[in-house]
Every structure is written in C-alpha cells, then in structure tokens.
Amino acid sequence: MALERRSRGATPRVPESLTRPILVQKFGGTSLSTPARIKRAAKRVAASRRAGYDIVVVVSAMGDSTDHLLSLASQVAKEPTARELDLLLSTGEGVSAPLMSMALNELGVPAVSLLGFQAGIQTDQRHAKARIVGLTPGRIERELASGRVVVVAGFQGMGDEMEVTTLGRGGSDTTAVALAAALKAQACEIFTDVRGIYTADPRFVSNARLLPHIAYPEMLELASSGARVMHPRAVEIAEAYSMELHVRSSFHAGPGTIISSEAAIMEERNRVRGIAHEEHVARLSVVGVPDRPGIAAAVFAPLAEADIAADVIVQTASHEGVTDMSFTVSSADGRQAERIVQGVAKEIGARTVLAQNGIAKVSVIGSGIRGQPGVAATMFRTLADHGINIEMISTSEVRITCIIDAKRVKDAVAALHEAFKL
Amino acid sequence: MALERRSRGATPRVPESLTRPILVQKFGGTSLSTPARIKRAAKRVAASRRAGYDIVVVVSAMGDSTDHLLSLASQVAKEPTARELDLLLSTGEGVSAPLMSMALNELGVPAVSLLGFQAGIQTDQRHAKARIVGLTPGRIERELASGRVVVVAGFQGMGDEMEVTTLGRGGSDTTAVALAAALKAQACEIFTDVRGIYTADPRFVSNARLLPHIAYPEMLELASSGARVMHPRAVEIAEAYSMELHVRSSFHAGPGTIISSEAAIMEERNRVRGIAHEEHVARLSVVGVPDRPGIAAAVFAPLAEADIAADVIVQTASHEGVTDMSFTVSSADGRQAERIVQGVAKEIGARTVLAQNGIAKVSVIGSGIRGQPGVAATMFRTLADHGINIEMISTSEVRITCIIDAKRVKDAVAALHEAFKL
Numbered sequence: 075m076a077l078e079r080r081s082r083g084a085t086p087r088v089p090e091s092l093t094r095p096i097l098v099q100k101f102g103g104t105s106l107s108t109p110a111r112i113k114r115a116a117k118r119v120a121a122s123r124r125a126g127y128d129i130v131v132v133v134s135a136m137g138d139s140t141d142h143l144l145s146l147a148s149q150v151a152k153e154p155t156a157r158e159l160d161l162l163l164s165t166g167e168g169v170s171a172p173l174m175s176m177a178l179n180e181l182g183v184p185a186v187s188l189l190g191f192q193a194g195i196q197t198d199q200r201h202a203k204a205r206i207v208g209l210t211p212g213r214i215e216r217e218l219a220s221g222r223v224v225v226v227a228g229f230q231g232m233g234d235e236m237e238v239t240t241l242g243r244g245g246s247d248t249t250a251v252a253l254a255a256a257l258k259a260q261a262c263e264i265f266t267d268v269r270g271i272y273t274a275d276p277r278f279v280s281n282a283r284l285l286p287h288i289a290y291p292e293m294l295e296l297a298s299s300g301a302r303v304m305h306p307r308a309v310e311i312a313e314a315y316s317m318e319l320h321v322r323s324s325f326h327a328g329p330g331t332i333i334s335s336e337a338a339i340m341e342e343r344n345r346v347r348g349i350a351h352e353e354h355v356a357r358l359s360v361v362g363v364p365d366r367p368g369i370a371a372a373v374f375a376p377l378a379e380a381d382i383a384a385d386v387i388v389q390t391a392s393h394e395g396v397t398d399m400s401f402t403v404s405s406a407d408g409r410q411a412e413r414i415v416q417g418v419a420k421e422i423g424a425r426t427v428l429a430q431n432g433i434a435k436v437s438v439i440g441s442g443i444r445g446q447p448g449v450a451a452t453m454f455r456t457l458a459d460h461g462i463n464i465e466m467i468s469t470s471e472v473r474i475t476c477i478i479d480a481k482r483v484k485d486a487v488a489a490l491h492e493a494f495k496l
Numbered sequence: 497m498a499l500e501r502r503s504r505g506a507t508p509r510v511p512e513s514l515t516r517p518i519l520v521q522k523f524g525g526t527s528l529s530t531p532a533r534i535k536r537a538a539k540r541v542a543a544s545r546r547a548g549y550d551i552v553v554v555v556s557a558m559g560d561s562t563d564h565l566l567s568l569a570s571q572v573a574k575e576p577t578a579r580e581l582d583l584l585l586s587t588g589e590g591v592s593a594p595l596m597s598m599a600l601n602e603l604g605v606p607a608v609s610l611l612g613f614q615a616g617i618q619t620d621q622r623h624a625k626a627r628i629v630g631l632t633p634g635r636i637e638r639e640l641a642s643g644r645v646v647v648v649a650g651f652q653g654m655g656d657e658m659e660v661t662t663l664g665r666g667g668s669d670t671t672a673v674a675l676a677a678a679l680k681a682q683a684c685e686i687f688t689d690v691r692g693i694y695t696a697d698p699r700f701v702s703n704a705r706l707l708p709h710i711a712y713p714e715m716l717e718l719a720s721s722g723a724r725v726m727h728p729r730a731v732e733i734a735e736a737y738s739m740e741l742h743v744r745s746s747f748h749a750g751p752g753t754i755i756s757s758e759a760a761i762m763e764e765r766n767r768v769r770g771i772a773h774e775e776h777v778a779r780l781s782v783v784g785v786p787d788r789p790g791i792a793a794a795v796f797a798p799l800a801e802a803d804i805a806a807d808v809i810v811q812t813a814s815h816e817g818v819t820d821m822s823f824t825v826s827s828a829d830g831r832q833a834e835r836i837v838q839g840v841a842k843e844i845g846a847r848t849v850l851a852q853n854g855i856a857k858v859s860v861i862g863s864g865i866r867g868q869p870g871v872a873a874t875m876f877r878t879l880a881d882h883g884i885n886i887e888m889i890s891t892s893e894v895r896i897t898c899i900i901d902a903k904r905v906k907d908a909v910a911a912l913h914e915a916f917k918l
Contacts, residue, residue, distance in 0.1 A: 109571035149531035151598035162594040165587040172584040176573035192658050
C-alpha cells in the first residue's frame with residue numbers, strides 16, 4: 075500500500091541507501107502514437123528513475139499500427155492463420171520497444187529493450203489468445219542489476235519451439251502485471267489515455283467522477299462489463315498476487331485510480347461504485363430444447379472449444395418438457411457462435427435458434443451490493459421509469475447486469491448514474 | 497550445374513519419385529513493396545513448388561519500410577545504439593515474412609514463416625554488421641519434411657543471449673546463400689528489380705548487355721566495385737560452397753544471370769566482362785608521413801577497429817624519409833575515418849591529413865585480365881582520350897580500378913563499355 079502514502083501525482087523518493095524497489099510502468103498505444111509522445115513517456119520514466127526506482131517499462135504498439143498490420147494481412151489473405159498473424163502483430167511492439175529504449179538512452183538513462191521471448195515470457199500455444207504459463211525474468215534482473223531501465227515489448231510471448239504468441243486484446247496490461255508479480259515490484263502503473271477509472275463513461279455522463287480507489291473485484295466486473303481501461307485477465311493476476319495497480323493518464327499529472335485489495339477501501343463497501351456498459355453484444359436463443367441433463371453442456375462445450383465466451387446465460391423454467399435457453403456473446407463472435415449453436419440445436423432436437431444483434435449490457439458495480447436488495451430494485455425501477463425494457467438479467471457478488479436495446483444504452487447509463495448519486 | 501540445363505526462364509519439373517531437391521528463393525524489398533507484389537512473388541514460389549521443389553523463401557523488408565523505421569529512430573534519438581537499431585530494423589522482415597506465408601497459404605500452398613532466431617541463424621554480436629557463425633536448420637528441415645514452404649526473415653540472426661542482430665547491407669542475400677549452403681540446396685535464386693547482371697549500369701549505358709553467366713570472382717569484384725545487385729559477402733559464401741546463384745527479375749520471366757564457378761564458363765576467360773562503378777567515395781591522404789616500419793599498421797588498425805573498410809590504398813615512393821599515403825572509403829564512413837586518421841597523424845608525426853569527397857571508382861572486370869596487359873592500357877588510354885584524369889589506380893586478379901572525378905563517372909562508364917566492345 076506504499077503508493078497510497080505518497081503525495082498525489084508525484085513519484086515518491088526512495089532513500090538511496092536501501093535496495094531500490096522495482097516499479098513496472100505500462101504505456102498504451104495512444105500514449106506512444108508518435109515519436110513526440112514516446113519522448114514524453116520516456117521523460118516520465120526518467121523522472122521515476124531519478125526518484126530511486128528500478129524501472130521495467132512495458133509498451134504496447136504505437137497508436138494504430140496494429141490496424142495497419144491487420145490491413146496488410148487482409149490484402150494478402152482472406153483468412154490468415156492465427157499463427158502467422160501473431161508473428162505479424164508482434165512486430166508492433168517490436169517497433170515501440172526499441173524506440174522507447176532509444177528515447178531513454180537519449181535522456182541519459184541507460185536502457186535496453188527486450189522482445190517477449192528475450193524477456194522470458196512463456197505462454198501456451200493458443201495463438202492470438204495465449205496465456206502466460208511461466209516467467210523466467212533472469213535477463214531482466216541482470217539488466218536491472220547493471221543499472222539499466224528494461225523496456226519489454228508487451229502483448230507477446232514465446233510458446234513451445236520458440237513460437238511467437240500474442241496474448242489477445244489488452245495483452246500488454248497482462249504482460250505488465252505478470253512481470254510486476256514475478257519481479258515482486260512495489261506497484262504497477264498503467265499509463266493510458268484516460269485519467270483513471272470513472273463512475274461511468276465520461277462520454278455518456280458529463281459529471282462522471284474519477285474514483286481514487288477501487289477494489290480488484292469491482293475493477294474486474296467493470297472491465298468485464300465494458301469499461302475498457304484495464305483487461306480483466308490483468309486484474310485477475312494483480313488480485314492473485316496482491317499487486318497494486320495504479321491507472322493514470324500519460325498526458326496529465328493527476329492522481330489516477332489505485333486498484334487494490336478490498337480491505338484497503340472498506341469505507342466504500344456496500345454501495346454502487348460505478349456504471350459500466352458494453353454496446354457490441356449479440357444474443358442467441360435456443361428455442362424448444364428438450365429439458366434433460368447434459369443439454370447445457372452440449373450447447374456450451376463446443377463454444378468453449380472455439381474460445382467463445384458466453385456471457386449472460388438465462389434458462390427459462392421448463393414447460394411441457396421443453397425449455398428455452400438464451401445467452402449473450404460479443405458481436406465479434408456472433409456469426410461463428412450462431413453456426414456452432416445451429417449445429418448443436420439439430421443434434422439435441424431443439425426447435426430453432428434465434429440470433430439478435432443490436433443489444434447492449436448495462437451494469438451497476440460495487441462490492442457487497444448483492445447483500446443490498448435496494449440496489450437491484452433501484453436499478454430496475456430507474457430503467458422502467460425511462461421506458462427501457464430489460465430483456466435479460468444477470469448478477470454476481472459485485473454486479474447487476476441488464477441486457478437492453480443498444481439504442482437506449484446511453485440513456486440507461488446516465489439515468490443510473492443519476493439514480494445512484496454517483 | 498543442373499539449372500543450366502533447364503529451358504530458359506522456366507523452373508524444371510522434378511520427377512515425384514525422387515527426393516525433392518531444395519530451392520532457396522530470395523525476394524528483395526522492391527519485389528515485396530506492396531501486398532499485390534507479395535502476392536505476385538507468392539505465385540512464383542507456388543509455381544516452383546508445383547515443379548517439384550521443396551522451397552525455402554528468404555524475404556527482405558517491404559519496399560521503403562527500413563527508411564520509415566530509421567526515420568522513427570532519428571525522431572527519438574540523435575545517435576541510437578546499434579543494438580536497439582537492430583531490434584527495430586529486424587521488424588521489417590518480421591512483417592514481410594508472415595505476409596508472404598499468408599499469401600502462400602491463400603494460394604493453397606502450406607507455408608510457415610520463421611524469424612532469424614527461429615530459423616537457427618546464429619551470428620556474432622557485431623550489431624548492424626553481424627556475421628553468420630552457425631546455422632542449425634533443424635526447424636526448417638522439419639517444416640520442409642512436413643510439406644511446408646518455409647519463409648525465413650532475411651537480414652537477421654541471433655547472437656549470444658538471444659540478442660537480435662542484423663547482417664548489414666545486402667544481408668538478406670547472405671541469409672539466402674548461407675541457408676542454401678546449409679540445406680545443400682540445388683540452387684539459390686535471387687529475385688530482384690533488375691533482369692540480371694549487366695555489362696554496365698543500364699542507366700549509364702543504354703546498350704548494356706545482360707550476362708547469361710558470370711564467375712564468382714568476377715561477380716565479387718562487380719559487387720565490391722559498386723554493382724549493387726548482390727552483396728559481396730553472399731557471393732563469397734556461394735563460392736566457398738560452390739552454390740550456384742541465379743539472379744533474375746521478379747517482374748519479368750527472362751533468363752537472368754547464373755553465377756557459378758569459373759570452370760563452367762571457360763570460354764569467357766581473358767576478356768573484360770563488365771564495367772562497374774561506385775559514386776559515393778571519399779579519399780583521405782596522410783601527407784608527410786615519416787617512412788618507417790609499422791606506419792601503415794598504425795593508420796589502418798584503428799580504422800579496422802571501427803569497422804571501416806579502406807579500399808584503394810596507394811603509398812607514394814619515399815622521398816627524403818617521408819612519404820604520402822592515400823586511400824578511399826565509402827562516403828558514409830568519410831567523416832568518422834577523417835577523425836580517426838587525424839588522431840593517428842598526430843601520433844606518428846605526419847604533416848597533415850587531406851580529405852576529399854566527390855570522387856568515384858570505375859572498374860573493368862574479367863577473369864584473367866591481369867594476364868592481358870592490353871586491358872589496362874586500353875582502359876587508361878580511353879579515359880585519357882575523354883579528358884578524364886586518373887587520380888589513383890588499383891588492380892586485382894580480375895579487376896582494374898581507377899579513381900576519378902565523380903562528375904565524369906557516367907562518361908567514363910560509357911566510354912569503357914564502348915572501348916571494350918561489350
């Protein structure tokens with residue numbers, strides 16, 4: 075919790091006589107979109123270094139370079155393999171990492187950049203969505219010991235046979251948090267293009283408020299529910315290792331948001347902390363399913379095999395031996411999920427499969443709100459008062475989610491933000 | 497010599513029952529500058545594969561992507577380290593290799609792309625000008641055995657501690673030839689933006705003629721003397737392993753030029769085969785050097801340490817115990833060479849150092865021409881007839897080089913091409 079004691083926005087000074095603590099600083103693509111921005115980010119790193127930290131910098135690809143690479147791929151092949159796409163996309167961080175290292179050296183800060191395989195980031199073989207399975211940070215530790223800042227290419231790792239893998243969306247966050255945990259860093263700072271975590275999307279709610287603290291489970295639900303500042307996988311790892319995360323702006327000196335264990339922020343329990351939303355959602359309904367054991371597994375096992383995450387799942391009560399089952403997936407997975415489920419529907423003798431796009435999720439998030447029945451009631455009442463129909467509902471320990479028409483999502487977020495006095 | 501027997505421009509058909517011979521095909525940056533060109537190159541590879549070859553493709557970076565990367569580097573640092581530049585520049589081939597692999601897969605040709613470290617290309621640690629010190633092509637052989645075309649990122653390798661290195665200018669040629677030698681390939685085809693090796697630069701001499709054959713030593717001198725089609729290091733390796741090279745156009749079906757051992761083209765001995773030139777040359781003269789043993793070493797050892805190649809070297813006869821020494825370097829190395837030599841000049845008590853830019857080399861090349869005194873005489877007479885002053889002369893077994901004013905180099909090449917009836 076050391077970072078909480080520092081004056082807001084400034085990096086604390088560490089006595090030179092002590093062992094230097096390690097700080098991991100991650101910069102997203104927007105923060106590195108031009109050489110000028112890379113130089114600005116390098117200055118922040120240099121300042122933290124002067125304050126007495128050993129620094130590991132994790133970088134994403136510059137700005138829209140990933141889109142450029144994807145466009146090149148689409149021009150040579152209709153369906154490039156995930157294996158070749160990984161090799162191609164990994165060059166994005168292969169560019170930003172040495173540029174950051176050069177910018178640091180130019181400021182007189184000795185630095186060295188390492189690609190994923192050089193940094194010892196071992197993953198499984200699931201191209202495009204690999205998971206980190208091991209970290210051997212010997213090279214990083216040697217470079218730190220010799221006085222260098224180590225710049226690590228985020229988002230990428232090495233599978234068996236020295237295969238280059240990528241960690242999927244938000245993968246650089248995961249790289250940063252995993253390295254922070256492996257190196258027993260004091261904290262992991264996530265520099266991004268927003269000032270921190272807000273009570274709702276500031277583009278939707280003009281008086282959305284910056285949260286100075288948030289607990290891991292709340293952040294996890296926010297991230298899973300569409301607040302794209304942090305990747306959920308990164309939050310999970312941070313929680314598992316009690317690694318404090320600090321989300322802050324690359325462009326402003328403000329305090330940002332500290333993500334830490336719930337105990338640290340007890341006073342915030344039992345109330346709604348924020349409103350999250352996710353616009354790109356598709357719903358699939360399997361209608362007239364014979365109600366017998368194993369049906370849910372028959373539907374969801376092939377989806378899991380295709381790495382498609384079914385989100386909100388609702389099964390209606392059985393009626394005359396048949397039932398309906400509905401669930402949501404991200405729009406991007408919609409077409410593939412529909413194909414798979416249509417195959418399953420035939421096998422299990424379901425009547426038909428319905429697919430619907432243009433729907434959205436809106437969620438209220440807060441530790442302990444499950445124990446507060448008033449929260450759910452207020453949410454449903456508020457949506458009803460605004461004439462917004464609730465199509466599906468799902469809850470967790472720290473979240474209540476309603477599926478609504480995508481056209482009403484902005485109204486819903488604003489109304490809920492108002493209703494819960496955020 | 498098998499490739500000589502084939503019909504010109506077509507890839508020979510190999511009987512399916514025999515072991516499939518290996519062909520290495522290298523494509524330069526101009527041949528891969530757009531997705532459309534990558535697809536065109538992939539079609540040539542697919543055709544060779546249908547003809548019965550196992551194929552290893554070596555690719556350079558797309559078009560001007562290296563310049564783009566260098567520009568990014570110059571915007572973040574005045575003097576980026578060679579180590580970080582290597583990592584940055586290696587992403588150029590990191591992009592073109594998977595794109596080529598995707599384009600092949602799209603044509604129904606199973607392919608896999610490998611970066612230098614994955615392909616087992618081991619180098620020394622001399623960043624920006626590394627040399628290949630070992631090749632462990634196990635992964636390539638396994639991929640070939642499983643029926644895939646293997647696309648290897650050229651120009652790059654791996655030094656100690658998994659450091660990414662680059663092989664310097666023309667490095668992809670070197671990658672291709674070294675792989676061809678290690679894999680005991682039948683031949684190595686170099687696809688480029690010219691139709692082959694000419695008797696002189698076609699931009700200077702409109703009736704320059706395409707050479708169907710050329711011997712390694714001639715090609716080596718042509719390459720060293722400024723004919724930039726092949727890198728000299730690649731020619732050296734090809735000669736050492738008797739690996740036949742075939743230089744041909746990516747854009748035309750013509751026969752190209754076969755580079756092989758001298759014995760194969762005996763009928764071409766003892767005559768001038770081509771005129772080469774190099775425009776970007778600087779001359780340094782150390783004036784008034786006390787003439788004693790060890791002086792030349794004192795001058796050239798520190799240059800060698802800085803990896804600067806001194807080219808034409810001339811020392812005048814000693815006069816009253818002092819002598820003058822002149823040599824040429826490439827213009828790019830001129831400033832650094834001047835600084836080094838000025839330091840040395842003080843130590844050895846030389847009077848002064850003179851530096852001159854704006855000079856050029858022009859060379860006549862041909863196996864056995866050293867034994868033909870008429871060749872040198874004709875060269876000097878031709879230049880004199882055109883009022884071109886010869887400032888320095890250097891000869892080898894297969895080459896005569898004159899240093900002249902850069903402004904006259906085009907005239908000199910045209911006049912010599914005419915004089916030797918090429």
